[in-house]
Amino acid sequence: MPTPARTSLADVVAAARSLIEADGLEALTMQRVAATVGVRAPSLYKRVRNRGELVRLVMQDAARELGDVLSAAATTGDPRRDLAALARAVRAFAHAHPGAYGLLFAPMPDAWRPEPAALDAAIDPLLRTTAALAGPDEALEAARTVVAWAHGFLVMELAGAFRLGGDVDRAYAYGIKRLTEALVREPSRK
Amino acid sequence: MPTPARTSLADVVAAARSLIEADGLEALTMQRVAATVGVRAPSLYKRVRNRGELVRLVMQDAARELGDVLSAAATTGDPRRDLAALARAVRAFAHAHPGAYGLLFAPMPDAWRPEPAALDAAIDPLLRTTAALAGPDEALEAARTVVAWAHGFLVMELAGAFRLGGDVDRAYAYGIKRLTEALVREPSRK
DNA sequence: ACCTGAACACCGTTCAAGT
DNA sequence: ACCTGAACACCGTTCAAGT
Numbered sequence: 001m002p003t004p005a006r007t008s009l010a011d012v013v014a015a016a017r018s019l020i021e022a023d024g025l026e027a028l029t030m031q032r033v034a035a036t037v038g039v040r041a042p043s044l045y046k047r048v049r050n051r052g053e054l055v056r057l058v059m060q061d062a063a064r065e066l067g068d069v070l071s072a073a074a075t076t077g078d079p080r081r082d083l084a085a086l087a088r089a090v091r092a093f094a095h096a097h098p099g100a101y102g103l104l105f106a107p108m109p110d111a112w113r114p115e116p117a118a119l120d121a122a123i124d125p126l127l128r129t130t131a132a133l134a135g136p137d138e139a140l141e142a143a144r145t146v147v148a149w150a151h152g153f154l155v156m157e158l159a160g161a162f163r164l165g166g167d168v169d170r171a172y173a174y175g176i177k178r179l180t181e182a183l184v185r186e187p188s189r190k
Numbered sequence: 191m192p193t194p195a196r197t198s199l200a201d202v203v204a205a206a207r208s209l210i211e212a213d214g215l216e217a218l219t220m221q222r223v224a225a226t227v228g229v230r231a232p233s234l235y236k237r238v239r240n241r242g243e244l245v246r247l248v249m250q251d252a253a254r255e256l257g258d259v260l261s262a263a264a265t266t267g268d269p270r271r272d273l274a275a276l277a278r279a280v281r282a283f284a285h286a287h288p289g290a291y292g293l294l295f296a297p298m299p300d301a302w303r304p305e306p307a308a309l310d311a312a313i314d315p316l317l318r319t320t321a322a323l324a325g326p327d328e329a330l331e332a333a334r335t336v337v338a339w340a341h342g343f344l345v346m347e348l349a350g351a352f353r354l355g356g357d358v359d360r361a362y363a364y365g366i367k368r369l370t371e372a373l374v375r376e377p378s379r380k
Numbered sequence: 381a382c383c384t385g386a387a388c389a390c391c392g393t394t395c396a397a398g399t
Numbered sequence: 400a401c402c403t404g405a406a407c408a409c410c411g412t413t414c415a416a417g418t
Contacts, residue, residue: 029391031390031392041393042394051391107214107215107292113350119351141361144343144346148339150338151346152342156295159298160300171331171334174332175334178332178372178373179335179368182372193418194382232414233384235412382418384416385416387412391408392410393406396406398404
């Protein structure tokens with residue numbers, strides 16, 4: 001006689017994400033997730049193969065949400081303004097969801113990496129903006145340069161690496177400005 | 191009656207680091223470290239307060255080693271050449287010790303962050319080079335821009351984020367070149 | 381002074397048994 | 400079809416007892 005489901009995959013992922021956000025990745029335990037959704041730990045294995053898959057699902061959830069944010073941020077059609085808007089949007093996302101953001105390119109056991117497509121989709125608006133800025137031939141390299149800078153900056157900021165003096169906001173704005181200048185395809189360059 | 195020490199803090203840290211390098215942070219367990227150095231797990235607490243402190247010691251060990259590598263890399267006195275050499279040196283270090291490198295700015299429970307001084311020392315050669323490149327007023331912002339770019343690039347590379355096509359070496363060289371151009375203080379800028 | 385086994389609370393995961 | 404308690408192997412950590 002079937003018993004009705006007492007939770008759902010979406011509930012489980014949301015519970016896992018809130019645990020990560022509150023206390024970091026090591027706080028995401030099967031037992032705590034189970035308690036949060038009102039079930040015992042073994043039942044989670046009806047929704048998820050193992051803890052690793054659950055971490056990956058949280059990662060993908062965050063990547064999808066970041067993609068939505070970025071798509072909504074690049075709207076002016078002016079690549080310089082769009083690039084600055086994208087950079088500010090990803091930083092706002094990282095500040096709002098530091099736990100989830102810190103997962104995005106975290107060192108992971110090879111087994112449970114996210115589908116590459118998940119992150120690629122999130123980054124797509126940035127790829128289009130840098131293509132407009134640097135030209136199609138260098139679009140990929142330019143996008144990787146910008147993504148690497150922004151991600152490195154945010155990882156370091158979240159890790160507290162900038163605690164010693166200086167104005168972090170100013171350093172971020174400086175990076176945006178200089179990178180934008182650097183990527184613009186000059187009409188004539190020796 | 192005192193018994194002679196059967197291991198040492200240096201041994202313990204080295205064992206921990208080799209476990210991380212081989213199988214990632216979650217493979218660093220007190221029991222495995224103990225087995226590696228030929229002792230039982232409770233004995234480790236004579237050398238180290240807890241697992242967190244051991245992780246921090248591995249991090250600091252890696253930071254010190256990276257500092258040595260960077261100090262040896264910036265030698266020409268030409269800031270453009272030195273910056274390129276520093277960027278190549280940090281990438282070589284990350285490839286040689288991906289586990290240790292991945293720890294450097296990893297999201298950590300606030301309790302056991304490294305002493306800020308440890309990482310600052312490692313980055314000092316880069317700060318001096320960017321100061322020469324961008325001028326003293328913007329040295330800090332310039333250094334943060336370069337460190338953020340390099341670190342973000344390497345984190346993403348190690349996480350396998352660049353698996354889909356493109357020439358990763360070329361993207362790194364592109365980043366070095368464009369960042370160098372971007373940071374140079376133009377004699378006259380509107 | 382260092383090392384150990386035993387103990388405790390907690391993990392992830394499997395599985396037979398319940399409904 | 401989903402949920403559960405019991406079980407297993409593993410964790411980090413403490414502590415009294417050994418030398």
